[in-house]
Amino acid sequence: MRHPLNTHVPRLVLALSLALLSACGGGGGGGDPAPATAAPASSAPGSTAGVPAGTSAASALAARLGKPNRFLVGLGTGSSPASIQAQGLKPDIYDVYLVGVGAGAWPEWNSPSGDYVNRHAERADQMGAVPMFTLYQMASNGDGNLAGLADAQFMARYWANVRLMFQRIAMFGKPVLVTVEPDFWGYVQRQSPGGDPRRTAAQVSVDADCAGQPNDVTGVAGCIFQMARKYAPKAAVGLMPSAWGANTAGEVATFMQAVGAQRGDFVAMETLDRDAGCFEARGAECTRAGSGWYWDETAFRSHLALGRTLHQALGLPLIWWQTPLGVPSDSAGGAPGRYRDNRVQLFLTRTAELAAVGGLGAVFSTGAAGQTTVDSDGGQFQRLSRSYLASPVPLP
Numbered sequence: 001m002r003h004p005l006n007t008h009v010p011r012l013v014l015a016l017s018l019a020l021l022s023a024c025g026g027g028g029g030g031g032d033p034a035p036a037t038a039a040p041a042s043s044a045p046g047s048t049a050g051v052p053a054g055t056s057a058a059s060a061l062a063a064r065l066g067k068p069n070r071f072l073v074g075l076g077t078g079s080s081p082a083s084i085q086a087q088g089l090k091p092d093i094y095d096v097y098l099v100g101v102g103a104g105a106w107p108e109w110n111s112p113s114g115d116y117v118n119r120h121a122e123r124a125d126q127m128g129a130v131p132m133f134t135l136y137q138m139a140s141n142g143d144g145n146l147a148g149l150a151d152a153q154f155m156a157r158y159w160a161n162v163r164l165m166f167q168r169i170a171m172f173g174k175p176v177l178v179t180v181e182p183d184f185w186g187y188v189q190r191q192s193p194g195g196d197p198r199r200t201a202a203q204v205s206v207d208a209d210c211a212g213q214p215n216d217v218t219g220v221a222g223c224i225f226q227m228a229r230k231y232a233p234k235a236a237v238g239l240m241p242s243a244w245g246a247n248t249a250g251e252v253a254t255f256m257q258a259v260g261a262q263r264g265d266f267v268a269m270e271t272l273d274r275d276a277g278c279f280e281a282r283g284a285e286c287t288r289a290g291s292g293w294y295w296d297e298t299a300f301r302s303h304l305a306l307g308r309t310l311h312q313a314l315g316l317p318l319i320w321w322q323t324p325l326g327v328p329s330d331s332a333g334g335a336p337g338r339y340r341d342n343r344v345q346l347f348l349t350r351t352a353e354l355a356a357v358g359g360l361g362a363v364f365s366t367g368a369a370g371q372t373t374v375d376s377d378g379g380q381f382q383r384l385s386r387s388y389l390a391s392p393v394p395l396p
Contacts, residue, residue, distance in 0.1 A: 072361030186242020
């Protein structure tokens with residue numbers, strides 16, 4: 001069953017791909033212009049001064065990314081470069097999706113094939129941010145549909161896209177982050193006999209770059225890591241556990257160990273893929289069953305405990321991904337573009353608690369249209385991120 005306090009379920013691939021293309025200038029054209037003045041990462045307030053060196057896995061990855069030894073703050077889908085520039089924001093990380101396999105998939109969004117990766121990487125770099133890519137290809141046949149794993153033609157295309165992504169990342173020549181297949185690992189855990197990823201077959205060896213990997217889901221993870229190390233050694237790659245894949249955090253951690261997530265560079269953490277108020281108001285794309293969307297203290301501490309469990313089990317730093325941007329309110333719900341949520345407030349005012357459980361950073365973005373953004377949050381993100389950066393939390 002899904003974790004009651006950390007529920008994250010699939011997003012609509014077509015709607016999301018159209019949204020990110022609009023926000024990030026995909027398609028055949030040139031997209032949003034680069035910021036007129038490119039600020040280096042070290043120019044952000046609080047980015048270096050008074051931040052001591054650390055010895056943790058999070059500290060080591062921050063150094064590898066060329067970032068200061070503090071908890072990092074990023075943005076993604078829903079926050080265009082123009083909006084980021086207009087507000088004077090200085091994200092450490094900037095994330096977009098790579099969606100689909102076959103016709104209309106991300107390699108076709110620009111010409112030549114795969115150039116979308118380089119366009120995004122350059123935009124992020126011009127903002128002083130580390131580019132982040134969310135690889136979201138397994139849902140091409142429908143969320144939760146794992147039939148593609150056994151389809152040699154589908155998987156051949158899948159692996160060709162993965163290779164192209166890493167080759168394009170290598171052309172960029174600087175560190176990037178890659179989050180691998182949100183939701184997929186949760187579906188595998190729920191559908192694999194005995195929750196054992198080795199018992200879900202997959203066409204892995206169909207690609208020569210996957211040589212030596214088993215033809216099951218552990219081989220899927222193994223080949224992604226193998227291609228990353230071969231083609232793009234500067235890329236930091238992480239899988240995303242789904243808390244709803246099992247009944248307890250311990251079971252999720254054990255499953256991810258069996259998958260081989262510990263061979264990556266970080267663990268991607270999910271909170272909620274919509275503003276809490278969107279579910280409370282039953283807005284568009286927010287008619288999911290459940291409750292407890294808006295976190296109370298118990299929910300926040302439960303989430304921290306999940307992070308601690310995964311960090312301790314896998315030995316990797318945590319990066320929170322696609323965290324909603326809603327604004328706290330005593331009134332449930334809200335309206336499109338201004339639904340309530342309190343994760344930005346919690347994460348940017350209680351950041352030390354995230355770092356204490358193994359956190360490296362948090363990325364704030366939207367998982368569907370109609371959610372709160374940096375353009376509609378009344379300046380919340382601008383105010384809280386600036387306040388945080390004025391007195392940042394060092395990584396241990």
